[in-house]
Structure formats: structure tokens, C-alpha cells
Amino acid sequence: MDERVREHAETLVDWSARIEAGDDVVVSVDEGAHDLAVAVARALGERGANVTTVYASEELQRAYLRAHDGEFDEDPGHELSLYENADSVLSLGxxxxxxxxxxxPGERTQRYGRARQGIREARLDTDWVSTVHPTRSLAQQAGMAYAEYEEFVYEATLRDWESLAEEMDRLKGILDDGEEVRIVNEGTDLTLFIDGRTAVNSAASVAYDSHNLPSGEVFTAPYDTAGVVTFDVPMTIRGRDVRDVKLTFKDGVVVDWEAAQGEDVIDEIIQTDGGSRQLGELGIGMNRGIDRPTGRILFDEKMAGTVHLALGRAYDANLPEGESGTDSAVHVDLITDMTGDSRLEVDGEVIQRNGVFRWEESED
Amino acid sequence: MDERVREHAETLVDWSARIEAGDDVVVSVDEGAHDLAVAVARALGERGANVTTVYASEELQRAYLRAHDGEFDEDPGHELSLYENADSVLSLGxxxxxxxxxxxPGERTQRYGRARQGIREARLDTDWVSTVHPTRSLAQQAGMAYAEYEEFVYEATLRDWESLAEEMDRLKGILDDGEEVRIVNEGTDLTLFIDGRTAVNSAASVAYDSHNLPSGEVFTAPYDTAGVVTFDVPMTIRGRDVRDVKLTFKDGVVVDWEAAQGEDVIDEIIQTDGGSRQLGELGIGMNRGIDRPTGRILFDEKMAGTVHLALGRAYDANLPEGESGTDSAVHVDLITDMTGDSRLEVDGEVIQRNGVFRWEESED
Structure with missing residues (x-):
């Protein structure tokens, strides 16, 4: 077994999901994730956890959805009870x-999703973690050779999470205490108001309310936004390429927008509902193992030296106790590269310049 | 998609498992059964059933069992509830x-099995059906080329089950009315007493209490046996090759045994417990699509022109109401070829000669 696959499995089981003896674990395996699943099964066996393995094949899913008439039963009892009785769900993409x-048809997939709302919630009620095993298909999407992509994934995933968590905690402290974030970059001068909001230290572990491996970002939710922002990191949204989106905000709402490519997707998103014209998230990427965009948000939004903003829904964890951020059907991230001539300020103080945090400078 | 794979899936879903709209179905997929699983997902989508797919990978299982310390939790709740809430389980080998x-280690696997007794029973309480997708590994086991083995599997599986069920019903009637079966073959003259026992028409459908696809056998349980029988069909039992087993019965119990190869396995089986010295099953193969042994009991015991007898446990379905046949930990089938100079008699009347039933002769 590739030592990196074994290390990936152990990071997932121990650091991310905090599995203990006797835990009832569902492992969900994508078609190309078999090798990681074997390593995860081994790690779960060693920990004395109980495992049920689900086959998350898109080819099966496609065949099923295309054949179905679209009148889906709500939350089938056998699957619902599987997740209701699970302690953890490990999704191996x-x-x-x-x-x-x-x-x-997109409408079929949406109806299927709506009929399984209860199952989705039961999964989210567990200590769930999503990760990705490198496959040739994902390498292709990222424009990389297979071995190159494997390197990339493990560089992003097998990090010293403990020390990154400490560093991210420093940024979380600054954001929690701050009232106003300003982002200045080429084509960008945006102010976001975050007073009273709580940042999440997303350190790739359920112990930090973080459910992605890799992770490595600190995010909060602005309640108001003003100014202009340009997103220069190329993205694929809803299957379409999107380049250089420029948004203008006034009183927290998008009042003007354009894009060099894929403007129709941005039109669609912004016009979804009331919430989709507002920002639900300000995220700051801090994973230095991620050095280039891959077209996959799991990696791209965590890239060190980038900032991402999401149109739509906010995470409840960022909001004052009792408030809910589910006032939109969408949550779409857009990313800007801060490694050029740029700065990030909190309450007028520069905390990052040209993609480098002030504590990195002083450590040099 | 290969038309035969689609037909296999439809036979499984419609004839064997009798799936209807709204049924909660678990599909269990072996590592090499992906293509059949896609076809089954399609058929289940068309019927409007609800599907959860389990990945039955032996490589995962091996990694888990080897890593575990062997102190398994009893019937983990998430998996138990999945099966308790399922209507059907389709196992794609x-x-x-x-x-x-x-x-x-065999002892590890046995402990795991014992700890999951409740899960096993919950599965058996559903309308479960086991079938096999042809893989290169199984072709190798059968000593066939891959395309040859595919042909073999579909010849065995894609039959006119309705008319075979009718033919088997005729044999079931004869056995239900009969008191005494005599098998005469080279090295065999055996009498089995079946008065009061009920034969099962195993027509590859839950509607016939039959849970294998393919099936195609009629079986009952003798309560007494006398004489000698030689099993000339080669078999692999517990991983070891077994050839030409000869058993001598007196008052229902094996009193003498020998084998040209693998006699130690037969020793092991016979000395397991009290019930393992007796016959738990008399089965008569009637699947004319199966024309040679493959080393896999799912196929071999159904081969037309063969008779099989099992040492050990009887099926409750064969016994008078309220009696249970679980008086042995084993149930091991042995097969004899009846296509040579042989005959099968019920109450002194020949019902099959040289592997051909009397109604086949009269139809010629």
C-alpha cells in the first residue's frame, strides 16, 4: 500500500473524524476511491470502530435517476435509519x-435531493467528513498529470494540522474582535462589516466544526458589504467556465456585475432569490500545500494567499446564537488571488500584504 | 450496455425479487459486479423502488478484519437498522x-460472523436474492475463458423460469406424495425416506421461497437414509479439492466414508457434531442451462442430470410445521452425476433414467 494513502486514511480517521472504539461509521466510497477505502477500513479496524460501506457510484446514480419517473418517495426508511444511527460518515470522493x-436532467436531481432532505440532515447531524482520493478523472479536471495530481492532493492533505490550527486561531481572534474588513487588490476595493460575527477556524476536523479534508481556511459572514471586487481565479460553476467576475456592492447588495466569461451563470445565481444578492461568507485561504487552482472548490478556496466570498447562504456557526443563515437556496464561492499588489485590513490595520500575513513577515 | 446484463438485472428485479414501487431495497455490490449493479439500478429506478447501495468489497473486509483485535461489537445499530427497515436485499456477487x-484467520471471520448474527437474521427476514455477475476471477475458478464463462452464466440465468417452475412443480408433487426415494448409479445404491416431508420448488424467486438466481432444483429433507452413495462431481470445499467421496449410511447415519482426494475435509465435516453425520437435504438439479461443474455451488448443485445430498442442517421449509432443522452447524452439499447408467425411483417407480425424466421421454 502507498504510504501516503495509509497516512491519508489515518489523518481522516484520527485528526478529522476523531473515531473511537465502538463508533458506528458509514464509509461512502466513490467509484475511484477503492484504494483509500481499503486503507480507511484498516484504520477503522485498528480503532475498533464498526463499519458499513456505501457505494457512491455516479454511474449507478445516473442509471437510477434517468429511469425513475421523478416521483420520489420521501426519505426511504432503510437509508434514513442507517444515517440516524451512525456516529460518523466518511465520504471518500x-x-x-x-x-x-x-x-x-437537473430538475430530476433537484427533486431527488428535495425528497431526501431528512436523509441529508441525518448525515449532517453525524460527525461527517468529506475527502478526496486522487483519480485520473480529477487530475484531468485540474489539468495535471496523474502522479503530479497525487503529489498535489497529498501536499494539501498531509499537513501539520495541529500547528496550522494554532496559526488559524490567531486569524480567527483578529476577525472575532474586528468590525470591518477591507480587501484591496487590482480591480478590488471592498469593505465588509463583521461586527458581532464569529469566525470558524476550519482545521479539517470535527473538533473544529470543520468537515473537509483538506481544509485550511478561516471564514466568517459579513452582515453588510460596500465597494467593488474582482475574482481573478478561474472557476467552473455549474459545469461552465467563469472568468474575472466583477461585483459592485451597495448597502450589502450586488447592484452591478459583469464577467469576462460565464456572465450568464452569474446572472442565474444573483437572480435566484433575495439572499443570493448578498454575501454569505468571507473566507481566507491558509493551506500552503495548495499552490494553484484545480477547478474543485474543496481545494481552491483553501489556497494560501487567496480570499473567497460566497453569494447566498451563510453558515449558522458564523451568526449570533439563534440566528440562521439559510435565507438563500444558493452558496456560490468566488476566489481572488491576493499574492499580487494587495492588502487585507481589519479595522484599518494591515493583517496581510501581497498574500503574506504580518506574523509571517516578522518570523522571517 | 450488454443486453444480457440488462436482462439479468430485470430477471433479478422482476422474477426473482418481485420488486414493486415504494420497496426499500438494499443492493450489495461485489468489487467486480459494477456493470450488473448499474443495470439493476436502472431497473429499480423504472419500478419506482428506493435504493441504498452497499459496497461488499472483500479487500476492504480483509483489511478491516486483519486490523481488528477480534472483540467485535454485537450487531452495530446503524447496519442492523438498515436491514431491519429493508424490504429486499439483492446481493450481486x-x-x-x-x-x-x-x-x-478463520477464527477472526467466525467471531465477526457470530457478532453479527442479528444482522444476518434481519437480512434473511427480507425478500433477499443472491446472484452472480460473471468476472474474470470466477471464470478462472471455473477453468473457462472469460467470454465462455459469460455465456455459461447467462445460459444458466436467463431461462424461461415460468415454464421451468411448472416442470419442477410436477417433481415436487411426486416427492410430496412419495415415501421413499432410491438412487441407483455407479457406486451408488441409496434409499432415502421422505414420508411427511415437503419439497421446495426452487424456481429462483422469492414467490417460491427460493433465493438464488440462477436456481432450478427441487429439494426435500430425508428423515432416514440407508445404503451407499458415491459423489463423482469434482468440488472445492473449504478451499480444498474433493474427489469421489463415498459414504455408507445405516439407520440414517454415516457409518463409513472414504474419498479419492480431500478425505481430511470429509473427516472434519462428519465429525463436526451429531447432525453432521446425517443428511439434511436431497436435491435434484433441473437447470438445463448448467452443463458442467464450475467449482461454485450456486451453479453446480442446480445442474440438470445431477442429484446432490447435503450433510448437516435441513431447511425448515422441508420439515413438518413447527420442526426446525438447525441441529447441525454445517450444511455441505455433495453432487453425483446421473447422466450415466443410473436411475431415480420414488416408491419403486422410475422417475428419471440416465438423467432424463420420464416426462421428457414421453415428450420426444
Whole structure:
């Protein structure tokens, strides 16, 4: 077994999901994630956990959804009870074709999702963690050779999470105490108001309310926004390429927008509902193992030296106790590269310049 | 998609499992059974059933069992509730290596099985059906080329089950009315007493209390046996080759035994417990699509022109109401070829000669 696969499995089981003896674990395996699943099974066996393995094949899903008439039963009892009785769900991504669901009507998939709302909530009620096993399909999406992509994934995933968590905690402290964040970059001068909001230190572990491996970002939710922002990191949204989106905010709402490519997708998103014209998230990437965009948000939004903003829904964890951020059906991240001539300020103080935090400078 | 795979899936879903709209179905997929699983997902989507797919990978299982300390929790709640809430379980066999569990200590596997007795019972309480997708590993086990083995599997599986069920019903009637079966063959003259026992028409459908696809046998349980029987069909039992087993019965119990090869396995089986010296099953193969042994009991025992007898446990379905046949920990089938100079008699009347039933002769 590749030593990196074993280390990935152990990071997932121990650091991310905090599995203990006797835990009832569901492992969900994508078509191309078999090798990681074997390593995870081994780690779970060693910890004395109880494992049920689900086959998350998109080819099966596609065949099922296309054949179905679309009148789905709500939350089938056998699957609902599986997740209701699970302590943890480990999702091992890694398909064999990122276009594997391309010919399933979007409306069918949405109806299926809506009928399984209870199952989704039961999964989210567990200590769930999503990760990705490198496959050729994902390497292709990222524009990398397979071995190069493997290196990339492990560089992003097998980090010293404990020390990164400490560093991110420093940024969380600054954001929690701050009232106003200003982002200045080429084509960007944006002010976000965060007074009273709580930042999440997303350190790739359920112990930090963080459910992605890799992670490595600190995020909060602005309640108001003003100014202009340009997102220069290339992205694929809803299957379409999007480049250089420029948004203008006034009183917290998008009042003007344009894009060099994929403007129709941005139109669609902004016009979804009331919440989709507002920002639900300000995230600051801090994973130095991620050095380039791959077209996959799990990695891209955590890239060190980037900032991402999401149109739409906010996470409850960022909001004052009792408030809920689910006032939009969408949550779409857009990313800007801060490594050029740029700065990030909190309450007028520069905390990052040209992608480098002030504590990194002083350590040099 | 290969038309035969689609037909296999539809036979499984419609004829065997009798799936209806709204049924909660668990599909269990072996490592090599992906293509059949896609076809089954399609058929279940068309029927409007609800599907959860379990990944039955032996490589995962091996890694888990080897890593575990052997102190297994009893019937983990998440998996137990999955099966307790399922209407049907469709098991799609087809591994990639028949020796995939070779280095797992047998005692570990047995402890795991014992700890999951409740899960096993919950599965057996559903409308479960087991079938096999042809894989290269199984072709190798059968000593066939891959395309040849595919042909073999579909010849065995895609039959006119309705008319075979009618024919088998005729044999069931004869056995239900009969008191005494006599098998005469080279090295065999055996009498089995079946008065009061009920034969099962195993027509590959839950509607017939039959849980294998393919099936195609009629079986009952003798309460007494006398004489000699030689099993000339080669078999692999507990991983060891067994040839030409000869058993001598007196008053229902084996009193003498020998084998040209694998006699130590037969010793082991017969000395397991009190019930393992007796016959728990008399089965008559009637699947004309199965024309040669493959080393896999799912197929071999259904071969037309063969008779099989099992040492050990009887099936409750064969016994008078209220009696249970679980008086042995084993149930091991042995097969004899009746296509040579042989005959099968019920109450002194020949019902099959040289592997041909009397109604087949009259139809010629």
C-alpha cells in the first residue's frame, strides 16, 4: 500500500473524524476511491470502530435517476435509519468521470435531493467528513498529470494540522474582535462589516466544526458589504467556465456585475432569490500545500494567499446564537488571488500584504 | 450496455425479487459486479423502488478484519437498522479474486460472523436474492475463458423460469406424495425416506421461497437414509479439492466414508457434531442451462442430470410445521452425476433414467 494513502486514511480517521472504539461509521466510497477505502477500513479496524460501506457510484446514480419517473418517495426508511444511527460518515470522493451525471436532467436531481432532505440532515447531524482520493478523472479536471495530481492532493492533505490550527486561531481572534474588513487588490476595493460575527477556524476536523479534508481556511459572514471586487481565479460553476467576475456592492447588495466569461451563470445565481444578492461568507485561504487552482472548490478556496466570498447562504456557526443563515437556496464561492499588489485590513490595520500575513513577515 | 446484463438485472428485479414501487431495497455490490449493479439500478429506478447501495468489497473486509483485535461489537445499530427497515436485499456477487480473504484467520471471520448474527437474521427476514455477475476471477475458478464463462452464466440465468417452475412443480408433487426415494448409479445404491416431508420448488424467486438466481432444483429433507452413495462431481470445499467421496449410511447415519482426494475435509465435516453425520437435504438439479461443474455451488448443485445430498442442517421449509432443522452447524452439499447408467425411483417407480425424466421421454 502507498504510504501516503495509509497516512491519508489515518489523518481522516484520527485528526478529522476523531473515531473511537465502538463508533458506528458509514464509509461512502466513490467509484475511484477503492484504494483509500481499503486503507480507511484498516484504520477503522485498528480503532475498533464498526463499519458499513456505501457505494457512491455516479454511474449507478445516473442509471437510477434517468429511469425513475421523478416521483420520489420521501426519505426511504432503510437509508434514513442507517444515517440516524451512525456516529460518523466518511465520504471518500474520487469519481472516474466528472461529467458522469451530464445527461441527467437537473430538475430530476433537484427533486431527488428535495425528497431526501431528512436523509441529508441525518448525515449532517453525524460527525461527517468529506475527502478526496486522487483519480485520473480529477487530475484531468485540474489539468495535471496523474502522479503530479497525487503529489498535489497529498501536499494539501498531509499537513501539520495541529500547528496550522494554532496559526488559524490567531486569524480567527483578529476577525472575532474586528468590525470591518477591507480587501484591496487590482480591480478590488471592498469593505465588509463583521461586527458581532464569529469566525470558524476550519482545521479539517470535527473538533473544529470543520468537515473537509483538506481544509485550511478561516471564514466568517459579513452582515453588510460596500465597494467593488474582482475574482481573478478561474472557476467552473455549474459545469461552465467563469472568468474575472466583477461585483459592485451597495448597502450589502450586488447592484452591478459583469464577467469576462460565464456572465450568464452569474446572472442565474444573483437572480435566484433575495439572499443570493448578498454575501454569505468571507473566507481566507491558509493551506500552503495548495499552490494553484484545480477547478474543485474543496481545494481552491483553501489556497494560501487567496480570499473567497460566497453569494447566498451563510453558515449558522458564523451568526449570533439563534440566528440562521439559510435565507438563500444558493452558496456560490468566488476566489481572488491576493499574492499580487494587495492588502487585507481589519479595522484599518494591515493583517496581510501581497498574500503574506504580518506574523509571517516578522518570523522571517 | 450488454443486453444480457440488462436482462439479468430485470430477471433479478422482476422474477426473482418481485420488486414493486415504494420497496426499500438494499443492493450489495461485489468489487467486480459494477456493470450488473448499474443495470439493476436502472431497473429499480423504472419500478419506482428506493435504493441504498452497499459496497461488499472483500479487500476492504480483509483489511478491516486483519486490523481488528477480534472483540467485535454485537450487531452495530446503524447496519442492523438498515436491514431491519429493508424490504429486499439483492446481493450481486462477482469478486476479483476468489482467494481475496486467504490470509484472514478463520477464527477472526467466525467471531465477526457470530457478532453479527442479528444482522444476518434481519437480512434473511427480507425478500433477499443472491446472484452472480460473471468476472474474470470466477471464470478462472471455473477453468473457462472469460467470454465462455459469460455465456455459461447467462445460459444458466436467463431461462424461461415460468415454464421451468411448472416442470419442477410436477417433481415436487411426486416427492410430496412419495415415501421413499432410491438412487441407483455407479457406486451408488441409496434409499432415502421422505414420508411427511415437503419439497421446495426452487424456481429462483422469492414467490417460491427460493433465493438464488440462477436456481432450478427441487429439494426435500430425508428423515432416514440407508445404503451407499458415491459423489463423482469434482468440488472445492473449504478451499480444498474433493474427489469421489463415498459414504455408507445405516439407520440414517454415516457409518463409513472414504474419498479419492480431500478425505481430511470429509473427516472434519462428519465429525463436526451429531447432525453432521446425517443428511439434511436431497436435491435434484433441473437447470438445463448448467452443463458442467464450475467449482461454485450456486451453479453446480442446480445442474440438470445431477442429484446432490447435503450433510448437516435441513431447511425448515422441508420439515413438518413447527420442526426446525438447525441441529447441525454445517450444511455441505455433495453432487453425483446421473447422466450415466443410473436411475431415480420414488416408491419403486422410475422417475428419471440416465438423467432424463420420464416426462421428457414421453415428450420426444
Amino acid at each position: 474520487g469519481g472516474r468521470n466528472t461529467a458522469g451525471m451530464a445527461d441527467v | 462477482g469478486g476479483r479474486n476468489t482467494a481475496g480473504m486467504a490470509d484472514v
